[in-house]
Amino acid sequence: MLVSHPNPQLFNHHHKTAKLGTLRPTNQNQSLLKIGFNRWSQRRRRCNSTVRPQSALSVDDKVLKSAIKADRNSNNYRYDVIVIGSGIGGLVAATQLAVKGARVLVLEKYVIPGGSSGFYQRDGYTFDVGSSVMFGFSEKGNLNLITQALAAVGCKMQVIPDPTTVHFHLPRNLSVQVHREYSEFITELISKFSHEKQGILKFYSECWKIFNALNSLELKSLEEPIYLFGQFFKKPLECLTLAYYLPQNAGDIARKFIKDPELLSFIDAECFIVSTVNAAQTPMINASMVLCDRHFGGINYPVGGVGGIAKSLAKGLVDQGSEILYKANVTNIIMEGGKAVGVRLSDGREFFAKTIVSNATRWDTFGKLLKGEDLPKEEQNFQKLYVKAPSFLSIHMGVKAEILPPDTDCHHFVLEDNWTSLEKPYGSIFLSIPTILDSSLAPKGRHILHIFTTASMEDWKGMSQEDYEAKKELVAEEIISRLENKLFPGLKSSIVFKEVGTPKTHRRYLARDNGTYGPMPRGNLKGLLGMPFNTTAIDGLYCVGDSCFPGQGVIAVAFSGVMCAHRVAADIGIEQSSPVLDAALLRLLGWLRTLA
Numbered sequence: 001m002l003v004s005h006p007n008p009q010l011f012n013h014h015h016k017t018a019k020l021g022t023l024r025p026t027n028q029n030q031s032l033l034k035i036g037f038n039r040w041s042q043r044r045r046r047c048n049s050t051v052r053p054q055s056a057l058s059v060d061d062k063v064l065k066s067a068i069k070a071d072r073n074s075n076n077y078r079y080d081v082i083v084i085g086s087g088i089g090g091l092v093a094a095t096q097l098a099v100k101g102a103r104v105l106v107l108e109k110y111v112i113p114g115g116s117s118g119f120y121q122r123d124g125y126t127f128d129v130g131s132s133v134m135f136g137f138s139e140k141g142n143l144n145l146i147t148q149a150l151a152a153v154g155c156k157m158q159v160i161p162d163p164t165t166v167h168f169h170l171p172r173n174l175s176v177q178v179h180r181e182y183s184e185f186i187t188e189l190i191s192k193f194s195h196e197k198q199g200i201l202k203f204y205s206e207c208w209k210i211f212n213a214l215n216s217l218e219l220k221s222l223e224e225p226i227y228l229f230g231q232f233f234k235k236p237l238e239c240l241t242l243a244y245y246l247p248q249n250a251g252d253i254a255r256k257f258i259k260d261p262e263l264l265s266f267i268d269a270e271c272f273i274v275s276t277v278n279a280a281q282t283p284m285i286n287a288s289m290v291l292c293d294r295h296f297g298g299i300n301y302p303v304g305g306v307g308g309i310a311k312s313l314a315k316g317l318v319d320q321g322s323e324i325l326y327k328a329n330v331t332n333i334i335m336e337g338g339k340a341v342g343v344r345l346s347d348g349r350e351f352f353a354k355t356i357v358s359n360a361t362r363w364d365t366f367g368k369l370l371k372g373e374d375l376p377k378e379e380q381n382f383q384k385l386y387v388k389a390p391s392f393l394s395i396h397m398g399v400k401a402e403i404l405p406p407d408t409d410c411h412h413f414v415l416e417d418n419w420t421s422l423e424k425p426y427g428s429i430f431l432s433i434p435t436i437l438d439s440s441l442a443p444k445g446r447h448i449l450h451i452f453t454t455a456s457m458e459d460w461k462g463m464s465q466e467d468y469e470a471k472k473e474l475v476a477e478e479i480i481s482r483l484e485n486k487l488f489p490g491l492k493s494s495i496v497f498k499e500v501g502t503p504k505t506h507r508r509y510l511a512r513d514n515g516t517y518g519p520m521p522r523g524n525l526k527g528l529l530g531m532p533f534n535t536t537a538i539d540g541l542y543c544v545g546d547s548c549f550p551g552q553g554v555i556a557v558a559f560s561g562v563m564c565a566h567r568v569a570a571d572i573g574i575e576q577s578s579p580v581l582d583a584a585l586l587r588l589l590g591w592l593r594t595l596a
């Protein structure tokens with residue numbers, strides 16, 4: 001485990017007070033300042049309000065407050081950026097900023113980095129917490145954002161190419177393998193729907209048009225005008241293509257070319273596995289990104305498991321001279337004069353920085369961490385447009401290797417009888433068998449089966465521990481039976497290890513409101529138009545992760561990390577910026593979001 005500073009206590013407010021002494025050199029003044037600061041900070045904690053009204057300050061308080069402010073504005077100011085959470089979004093933002101020269105502190109509630117992209121080990125197995133399907137991990141193009149994020153901090157991971165992104169097992173025994181080679185995939189799909197050959201070719205070609213435009217850009221913050229206008233100048237056609245598709249959804253475009261309802265349902269399933277909603281609600285840019293990257297760069301699995309990505313980024317961060325603290329549960333974002341200036345942990349420690357970046361979801365950031373603040377209009381709008389996607393039920397199993405037929409694919413998506421069950425809780429089943437690619441993840445002669453399906457918190461609340469445990473067993477048993485019937489006869493008797501996680505488990509370990517999978521559109525929105533970027537209505541506070549543009553997905557949150565780092569760097573003066581253009585662009589983007 002990486003904990004960069006051996007004594008985290010050194011960074012608490014007592015230490016800050018000691019530093020304040022440098023502003024007032026006498027010993028007597030120093031201890032006065034220390035006592036006064038502690039009193040002031042205790043009172044602030046007691047009343048649980050972020051800023052006290054000016055009139056309530058005594059003269060002493062005012063002197064103290066301005067001394068503290070002066071300290072924060074001086075070189076003693078310890079951090080440029082505090083990042084709350086070490087999911088891939090938070091880590092990419094943190095490492096990019098560290099590389100640009102910022103002093104960054106990442107605060108992670110859990111004991112290891114990665115969040116949904118973390119790992120855990122039991123009985124000789126290394127399990128990925130979340131998805132094992134890794135986009136953006138190739139050596140090609142501009143969209144290999146995971147490879148680039150690692151390279152930025154001098155890391156390179158060995159990867160194993162996955163020959164099949166996913167094997168679909170769908171109603172009426174429709175079986176489609178998404179081969180790495182585009183031509184093989186398209187030939188297989190056309191063989192199943194030969195009457196729709198033209199429609200298939202046109203839909204996927206449209207995806208390639210968007211992917212190629214994306215892949216030609218240098219990806220940075222779309223909220224930073226000098227970069228954005230620069231890209232429009234260098235690549236006008238590509239930028240106009242993206243602007244044209246920004247408000248569009250994949251379902252509408254598919255319906256322009258394809259009429260067969262079963263094929264349209266297949267496109268729904270293609271979208272559902274990356275966005276937890278059907279094609280009509282999936283932004284066309286996001287659909288194109290994943291439907292093409294899987295063939296362009298291909299899906300590549302990191303040797304040792306997905307958790308290695310976060311571990312490498314965390315190490316890279318520390319190598320750059322920045323810091324990460326674990327078991328650091330942020331409970332409050334500290335506000336001063338309407339600006340986010342620091343954070344408070346559950347154990348009372350406080351840390352201060354010029355800017356705060358939250359990798360918690362927007363629901364958690366604005367609903368839990370910003371106490372006593374009214375929900376800004378922009379966040380009200382976000383919550384009007386997007387709801388929390390359901391959480392999921394996950395089963396991590398170790399099974400006897402001989403249960404899998406030869407040539408079993410690594411990833412499967414199963415929807416047995418009825419297309420209408422696609423988006424229902426427990427309706428469809430995701431299955432990854434990462435040991436097909438990397439046998440080192442399990443003891444010899446064993447495979448890992450990671451099974452997950454959408455499930456909502458409502459289903460798991462208000463039960464006794466006994467009922468909860470019994471329900472976990474029952475639901476897991478049903479799902480395993482379905483896989484036994486559909487894919488692997490005899491599966492149950494081959495299980496040697498099993499652990500079931502519910503929405504409550506995911507809420508607890510991932511610190512995500514209701515254990516949500518991420519945001520999903522409340523209705524049929526206009527593509528990505530309504531998705532907020534990284535800046536927030538609160539001065540000094542930024543968000544990163546899947547409740548920011550472009551949404552769910554490890555590569556998507558990596559992009560949000562890149563964008564966030566660029567915008568923050570411009571705001572703290574380590575990258576070029578133009579305040580006049582900034583204001584104009586932010587107003588324009590705010591207005592565009594209202595059209596969603």
Ligand SMILES: NC(=O)c1ccc[n+]([C@@H]2O[C@H](COP(=O)([O-])OP(=O)(O)OC[C@H]3O[C@@H](n4cnc5c(N)ncnc54)[C@H](O)[C@@H]3O)[C@@H](O)[C@H]2O)c1
Nearest residue numbers: 085087088089109115116130131330511545546552553554
């Ligand atoms: N099964 C899956 O595949 C699965 C499940 C959920 C999410 N996801 C995906 O994972 C990605 C999410 O990545 P992300 O970067 O947005 O975030 P994340 O949820 O992976 O990570 C956020 C991190 O912040 C930490 N955190 C949250 N609140 C905190 C607090 N108050 N104090 C300290 N630490 C705190 C969490 O412990 C976690 O490590 C998305 O792609 C999402 O769609 C995948």
Ligand SMILES: CC(C)=CCC/C(C)=C/C=C/C(C)=C/C=C/C(C)=C/C=C/C=C(C)/C=C/C=C(C)/C=C/C=C(\C)CCC=C(C)C
Nearest residue numbers: 131133242243273274286289411412430431550552553556
């Ligand atoms: C800003 C204005 C006004 C105009 C500008 C026009 C312009 C230049 C626009 C530019 C837009 C850009 C740059 C957009 C970039 C978009 C990107 C990079 C989108 C990326 C999306 C990635 C996604 C959606 C990835 C999703 C991946 C997921 C969710 C993977 C999970 C997979 C599973 C859960 C796998 C399923 C598992 C099994 C077992 C089947």
